[in-house]
Amino acid sequence: MFERIDYYAGDPILGLMEKYSADSNPNKVNLGIGIYYDENGVLPVLDCVKTAEERIADPIAPRPYLPMAGLPGHRKGCQELLFGKDAQILKDGLVATIATIGGSGALKVGAEFIHDWFPQAKCYVSDPTWGNHIAIFEGSDVEVGKYPYYDKANSSIKFDEMIAFFETLNKNDVILLHPCCHNPTGMDLTQAQWDTVLNVVKARELIPFMDIAYQGFGEDMDSDAYAIRKAVEMGLPLFVSNSFSKNLSLYGERVGGLSVVCPTVDETDRVFGQLNATVRRIYSSPPSHGGRVVDIVMNDETLHEQWVGEVYAMRDRIKAMRLKLKSVLEAKIPNRNFDYITRQNGMFSFTGLTPEQVERLQIEFGIYMVSNSRMCVAGLNTSNIDYVANAMADVLKD
Numbered sequence: 001m002f003e004r005i006d007y008y009a010g011d012p013i014l015g016l017m018e019k020y021s022a023d024s025n026p027n028k029v030n031l032g033i034g035i036y037y038d039e040n041g042v043l044p045v046l047d048c049v050k051t052a053e054e055r056i057a058d059p060i061a062p063r064p065y066l067p068m069a070g071l072p073g074h075r076k077g078c079q080e081l082l083f084g085k086d087a088q089i090l091k092d093g094l095v096a097t098i099a100t101i102g103g104s105g106a107l108k109v110g111a112e113f114i115h116d117w118f119p120q121a122k123c124y125v126s127d128p129t130w131g132n133h134i135a136i137f138e139g140s141d142v143e144v145g146k147y148p149y150y151d152k153a154n155s156s157i158k159f160d161e162m163i164a165f166f167e168t169l170n171k172n173d174v175i176l177l178h179p180c181c182h183n184p185t186g187m188d189l190t191q192a193q194w195d196t197v198l199n200v201v202k203a204r205e206l207i208p209f210m211d212i213a214y215q216g217f218g219e220d221m222d223s224d225a226y227a228i229r230k231a232v233e234m235g236l237p238l239f240v241s242n243s244f245s246k247n248l249s250l251y252g253e254r255v256g257g258l259s260v261v262c263p264t265v266d267e268t269d270r271v272f273g274q275l276n277a278t279v280r281r282i283y284s285s286p287p288s289h290g291g292r293v294v295d296i297v298m299n300d301e302t303l304h305e306q307w308v309g310e311v312y313a314m315r316d317r318i319k320a321m322r323l324k325l326k327s328v329l330e331a332k333i334p335n336r337n338f339d340y341i342t343r344q345n346g347m348f349s350f351t352g353l354t355p356e357q358v359e360r361l362q363i364e365f366g367i368y369m370v371s372n373s374r375m376c377v378a379g380l381n382t383s384n385i386d387y388v389a390n391a392m393a394d395v396l397k398d
């Protein structure tokens with residue numbers, strides 16, 4: 001019956017977790033999946049989340065279905081985080097926002113919407129990008145192309161090539177953009193470069209789809225949303241998928257959002273309705289527990305302030321690990337340039353190691369990175385960073 005079904009080769013990122021868990025090496029280090037671990041190598045529960053959880057637990061309430069769009073407070077939290085608390089478009093009711101099953105669910109609903117209502121559109125992703133971007137859009141029968149983005153040889157962005165490529169695209173083509181903390185390269189555009197990109201988007205009437213999964217891990221909550229708010233200022237139509245997995249450390253609660261900025265209230269209503277219809281036919285409604293945590297943390301002023309501080313502490317620890325790794329590697333291999341480690345932003349560093357070197361790190365040292373050479377810097381801490389740097393130096397020297 002099912003003998004013709006293909007075997008699943010596994011996911012290049014999630015599959016690493018299983019390998020890592022099964023590895024008996026006492027020195028093993030997980031630099032694979034984009035998860036924030038604290039200085040003790042533990043996945044933290046944020047204090048603001050603990051408070052929210054206590055409020056949810058006492059008194060414990062029934063668990064009815066949520067609306068297809070999720071809790072209003074979850075949706076409001078997404079909107080104010082992305083566009084700014086006092087954004088005019090929020091006052092004018094020009095943003096259709098739904099709570100989703102993580103950022104992945106937001107991308108899926110967005111891809112389905114594009115497929116249904118912009119059937120001629122192709123979606124272009126950065127080269128390289130988070131692998132699941134391609135799988136999600138192709139899974140919704142949206143043709144996916146790649147735009148030039150990362151220059152491996154110079155650890156830089158192929159900016160002119162990228163702009164020239166965007167200028168060849170057709171009206172309503174979608175370009176999937178990382179507003180901050182690019183996955184997997186960590187290389188972000190400057191604000192001036194974003195202005196140039198958005199001017200081309202406007203001129204070519206492209207559809208910008210911005211996927212922000214690490215807001216707060218780059219510079220700060222507002223700076224990390226620069227591209228989003230600039231697009232709004234320019235009056236562009238805009239899709240934004242956001243994830244609370246990382247910055248609320250709520251990975252398994254599957255909390256995120258999808259927002260669509262529209263020109264008129266009537267169009268916002270139409271889009272909001274179809275987003276609901278799309279949710280209904282895929283997963284019907286989002287999970288309630290995570291939604292309630294998001295609602296409480298995002299809308300309680302004291303907890304929101306505490307949350308921002310906790311995200312910045314995670315951000316700063318990652319930045320400290322970048323500085324330390326760079327200095328240790330520079331000391332060990334003085335003739336090699338490691339500036340890229342501190343020029344990159346957010347959780348990831350694109351180390352430029354070859355697949356063979358990545359494999360050696362895994363087999364000989366129990367150090368797990370993604371095969372494309374992406375390292376999750378948040379997996380480093382003062383206890384393992386010298387071990388990792390020494391191992392990297394070993395494989396780089398040979």
Ligand SMILES: Cc1[nH+]cc(COP(=O)(O)O)c(/C=N/[C@@H](CC(=O)O)C(=O)O)c1O
Binds near residue numbers: 101211
């Ligand atoms: C850019 C980006 N967008 C969306 C997501 C999905 O987020 P979620 O809210 O968990 O559905 C991830 C997850 N990235 C990490 C984990 C994964 O691959 O699923 C990663 O890149 O390791 C991203 O890196």
